[in-house]
Amino acid sequence: MLYTDSNPQQHAYKVGSLLFCPTCGNLLDQITSQMSISCNCCQSVFAPPSGYTVVTKSRPNTFVSALKSKRELVQTNVASQEASATIDEKCPKCGAPEMSFHTMQLRSADEGQTVFYSCVKCGYKYSINS
Numbered sequence: 001m002l003y004t005d006s007n008p009q010q011h012a013y014k015v016g017s018l019l020f021c022p023t024c025g026n027l028l029d030q031i032t033s034q035m036s037i038s039c040n041c042c043q044s045v046f047a048p049p050s051g052y053t054v055v056t057k058s059r060p061n062t063f064v065s066a067l068k069s070k071r072e073l074v075q076t077n078v079a080s081q082e083a084s085a086t087i088d089e090k091c092p093k094c095g096a097p098e099m100s101f102h103t104m105q106l107r108s109a110d111e112g113q114t115v116f117y118s119c120v121k122c123g124y125k126y127s128i129n130s
Helices: 066-081
Strands: 002-004 013-016 052-055 085-087 099-104 114-119 125-129
Parallel strands (some): 013 052
Antiparallel strands (some): 002 013, 085 099, 114 125
């Protein structure tokens, strides 16, 4: 999409970094030093304007990657699974009489769960495979 600059003395044209074919709507390849841009779908050919500037504006959440989505999903699941209970277990580090614990299935299904202990007083953490 081409549009004129508010200050025509500075730049003749500003071009968005995502260009679409006006004929079929296909996403065009980026403008290079070639004399023309061709559409891979409908084979239309366009001459880039002379004296153009490529302008790109995006926000961090504009293009959410699949990896980021999966990471957030895993973090949400782990946080929901970490609901803990308090038991009368002596902390091996500070000797406090209570610790909190939660369990998770980290190994294969035919093996026991892993128990995660956390001291309510000093924050010391350890785990035991049951």
